[in-house]
Each structure stands twice: as C-alpha cells, then as structure tokens.
Amino acid sequence: MPDTLNDKLVVAISSRALFNLEAGHKVFEEEGLEAYRHYQVEHEDCVLEPGEAFLLVRKLLNINHLLGDVPRVEVILLSRNSADTGLRVFNSIEEYGLDIRRAAFCGGESPYRYVPAFNSHLFLSTDVDDVRSALKDGFAAATVLSSISKERQETDELRIAFDGDAVIFSDEAERVYQQSGLQAFTEAERSSAHQPLPGGPFKPFLAMLQDIQLEFGERHCPIRTALVTARSTTAHERVIRTLRSWNIRLDEAIFLGGLDKGAFLKAFQADMFFDDQVRHCDSARAHVTTGHVPHGVTNELKERVLNTESEQEE
Missing domain, CATH: 3.40.50.1000 (HAD superfamily/HAD-like)
Structure with missing residues (x-):
C-alpha cells in the first residue's frame, strides 16, 4: 500500500x-x-x-x-x-x-x-x-518577511500567533470597517455577536494544530497558539462565540484596541505570526518571524491602487 x-x-x-x-x-x-x-x-x-x-x-x-x-x-x-x-x-x-x-x-x-x-x-x-x-x-x-531584528528568545514550545479578520476568520467584518468606519463595525459586531463568522484561509491549519495539541492529552503540550487582534474588547464576543462554534480553542487571546502588535508578540515569544495587514507585519517583524497573508479587502484595495498607478504611468 x-x-x-x-x-x-x-x-x-x-x-x-x-x-x-x-x-x-x-x-x-x-x-x-x-x-x-x-x-x-x-x-x-x-x-x-x-x-x-x-x-x-x-x-x-x-x-x-x-x-x-x-x-x-x-x-x-x-x-x-x-x-x-x-x-x-x-x-x-x-x-x-x-x-x-x-x-x-x-x-x-x-x-x-x-x-x-x-x-x-x-x-x-x-x-x-x-x-x-x-x-x-x-x-x-x-x-x-525578512526580520528587522535577529534577536530571538527561543523556547522549547512551538508558539504560533494569528491575526483574526482575513486570517482565521473571513474579512466580512473588516469590509464593514473599511466601508463604514469603526462605529459601524462595532455596532455590526455587537448585533451579530451570536452569528459565527465565516472561516478564513487559516481556519483548517489552526484546526489541525489543535487536533495535534489534543493528542498530547494530560502531557505537557509543546504547541501554544494565540490570537493577537487589533479588535478591542467591545468587539470580542463574536470572536469568542465563533471559535466556540468551531470547537477550536486558542491558548491566548489578546485584544489590543488598535495598539501596535510587535511588543505583545515579543512577549508571547512567537515563532511565527500571521497577519493580512502590512502595517501590523512591519510592527511584528521587528521582534518575531512574520508571514504576510495577502488576502482580504485591505489587500484588494492596495492592489487596486497599485494597478491604477501602473495604468497611469503607462
């Protein structure tokens, strides 16, 4: 076989x-x-x-x-x-x-x-x-991405951190924010708190990671995961309920309310961090290895601007 x-x-x-x-x-x-x-x-x-x-x-x-x-x-x-x-x-x-x-x-x-x-x-x-x-x-x-800092506080655990919208989750909520602003985004997330977000491109990877975590049972698990999101606690409920509906548990969840992510990823000691937004990646790669996920509305908008500039130059 x-x-x-x-x-x-x-x-x-x-x-x-x-x-x-x-x-x-x-x-x-x-x-x-x-x-x-x-x-x-x-x-x-x-x-x-x-x-x-x-x-x-x-x-x-x-x-x-x-x-x-x-x-x-x-x-x-x-x-x-x-x-x-x-x-x-x-x-x-x-x-x-x-x-x-x-x-x-x-x-x-x-x-x-x-x-x-x-x-x-x-x-x-x-x-x-x-x-x-x-x-x-x-x-x-x-x-x-290439790291700005080469300093690493290496741990024995595999530590992976994820952004939420357009990475673990779809970019549904991010589209509301881009189109209508923060207040509309917050109101939409509160009103949809019991409606799970659709999955993003990293949902299957995260689910498989958790399956392996569960295999360690009562033993010390060498894998630790974290959600590091720019969302504030005013928009946290839908995220938590979505993960619960998927039967996925993250070891840590950090709601930053717009703060730079770099220092928090350094504190978590991430071996890799995944984010769809370049500005968050730039903050992160000063401290940890970072993967940019060119997916979702933010990247679509950026591509449109670049294509328009290229057409104008021609």
Missing part, C-alpha cells in the same frame, strides 16, 4: 523561506541563470544558513519525536531550483538533521501548483505571487 499524507499536518515551504539563499539569489539577479547554476554547484558542500522559517520547521518536525508513534507532521520542500542546483539544499537539510523526505524542484517554474497535490495545510514562501495563487486556490499561505 502506498504512503499517504492523510491525517498529517502538511506544511509546504520554499527553499528561500527555509534557508538563507540571498547570496545565490543576488548572483541570479545580477548575472543570470547560468552564473547562478555555477555558483550553487561550486558551493554545494557549503551548508546554508537558516532562513526566516527554519526555527518554525525544526519545531514542527520535533513534534513527531515527542509523539513517538505515527508521524503527525510532514514538511514538504518546494523550490524553483532544479534538482541539480538544489543539491546544496539537500545537503543542508541533511546537515541540520531535518526529517524532510519529500520535495519538488521545478526548474525555474513556480512550485505553488504542488501545494494542493501534497494536500498542504500551509504554504510558506518568499514569493508573493506564489502565495497569492495558493490563497486564491483556498490554501493557507503567507509571504515570509
């Missing part, structure tokens, strides 16, 4: 999110594909430095060792490299002892088309177009 990925948390990640490939990428941009190929072959025995999402991946894979029996987490490498130029990536995976057994090397083409083929719950990449494509296909995906 062939192996399957059923009942596993599957995380697909690009090689540039897993490892620091900036030197090679600079060669590609400045000198072209052939120079890049020579560079990677010449350096294939040089171990790559960890990338922005390396710690997240290492902690995810460590869950398999802690559970012991059947592996519950699968990390898939997706790369624009060819298998030839990607040999350095393979060597680095082995050097760091990462249990990554499956990969797709796409020879210059976008690898996102393999996200559904691998039944992925999450796709992490540094290529925003690939991330947008995965989101449009209904998969949780984020553009991994």
Whole structure:
C-alpha cells in the first residue's frame, strides 16, 4: 500500500523561506541563470544558513519525536531550483538533521501548483505571487518577511500567533470597517455577536494544530497558539462565540484596541505570526518571524491602487 499524507499536518515551504539563499539569489539577479547554476554547484558542500522559517520547521518536525508513534507532521520542500542546483539544499537539510523526505524542484517554474497535490495545510514562501495563487486556490499561505531584528528568545514550545479578520476568520467584518468606519463595525459586531463568522484561509491549519495539541492529552503540550487582534474588547464576543462554534480553542487571546502588535508578540515569544495587514507585519517583524497573508479587502484595495498607478504611468 502506498504512503499517504492523510491525517498529517502538511506544511509546504520554499527553499528561500527555509534557508538563507540571498547570496545565490543576488548572483541570479545580477548575472543570470547560468552564473547562478555555477555558483550553487561550486558551493554545494557549503551548508546554508537558516532562513526566516527554519526555527518554525525544526519545531514542527520535533513534534513527531515527542509523539513517538505515527508521524503527525510532514514538511514538504518546494523550490524553483532544479534538482541539480538544489543539491546544496539537500545537503543542508541533511546537515541540520531535518526529517524532510519529500520535495519538488521545478526548474525555474513556480512550485505553488504542488501545494494542493501534497494536500498542504500551509504554504510558506518568499514569493508573493506564489502565495497569492495558493490563497486564491483556498490554501493557507503567507509571504515570509525578512526580520528587522535577529534577536530571538527561543523556547522549547512551538508558539504560533494569528491575526483574526482575513486570517482565521473571513474579512466580512473588516469590509464593514473599511466601508463604514469603526462605529459601524462595532455596532455590526455587537448585533451579530451570536452569528459565527465565516472561516478564513487559516481556519483548517489552526484546526489541525489543535487536533495535534489534543493528542498530547494530560502531557505537557509543546504547541501554544494565540490570537493577537487589533479588535478591542467591545468587539470580542463574536470572536469568542465563533471559535466556540468551531470547537477550536486558542491558548491566548489578546485584544489590543488598535495598539501596535510587535511588543505583545515579543512577549508571547512567537515563532511565527500571521497577519493580512502590512502595517501590523512591519510592527511584528521587528521582534518575531512574520508571514504576510495577502488576502482580504485591505489587500484588494492596495492592489487596486497599485494597478491604477501602473495604468497611469503607462
């Protein structure tokens, strides 16, 4: 019987999110594909430095060792490299002892088309177009941003934080805020407090994380999750009731009422934070590894402005 990925948390990640490939990428941009190929072959025995999402991946894979029996987490490498130029990536995976057994090397083409083929719950990449494509296909995906600060207070736990609207939840409430302002948003959320929000792109990923948390039972669970939202406590009830209706429990919920998120994510010691708004991502990445989720009305509005400016320039 062939192996399957059923009942596993599957995380697909690009090689540039897993490892620091900036030197090679600079060669590609400045000198072209052939120079890049020579560079990677010449350096294939040089171990790559960890990338922005390396710690997240290492902690995810460590869950398999802690559970012991059947592996519950699968990390898939997706790369624009060819298998030839990607040999350095393979060597680095082995050097760091990462249990990554499956990969797709796409020879210059976008690898996102393999996200559904691998039944992925999450796709992490540094290529925003690939991330947008995965989101449009209904998969949780984020553009991994470069960190402003390299300081990390590493814990043994895997700690993941999420924004709410347009990430865990749909952007339904955010659309009201964008169109009609804060007062209308607050009134709408109060009047709809008993009506669950539709799920956003990260709902299935969060649900699978919780399934794994529950497997630890009475043992200490190495996974901790948090909702870190700009909502204030005046708009909290619908969020709580929505999660309750989904039978999903977050370990922490922080309602900031518009405060910058960075300091709170530092206090939570997040290994990764996911948010749809660039300004919140900029605040977060000063302290923690951050994934921008280019989804929802805020990003749609931004894309429209950029497209209009581009048309005017033409």
